Amino acid sequence: MANTKSAAKAARQSAQRRDRNKSVLSAVRTQIRKAREAMESGDSAAIDAELRKAAAMLDKAASKGVLHKSNASRRVGRLSVAANAAKAKA
Secondary structure (H helix, E strand, O other): OOOOHHHHHHHHHHHHHHHHHHHHHHHHHHHHHHHHHHHHHOOHHHHHHHHHHHHHHHHHHHHOOOOOHHHHHHHHHHHHHHHHHHHHHO
């Protein structure tokens, strides 16, 4: 329990941010899963489309402060490497 008005407000703000960040991260993870499923299917057009969506969501999450920019960049890079390998295999 917060002892001051400012601590109570900080707790409310923290809860709001946590809920917002949780929904953004959940959406990002879902899109990454869809991209990986497209890679398993081997459809080149689907891979490109899903990878583009995933990269955009990761970049947006980084710009909003939900993810660190290096974390988002690393995830995009690894997805791109996997996508290129899947396209070469198909």
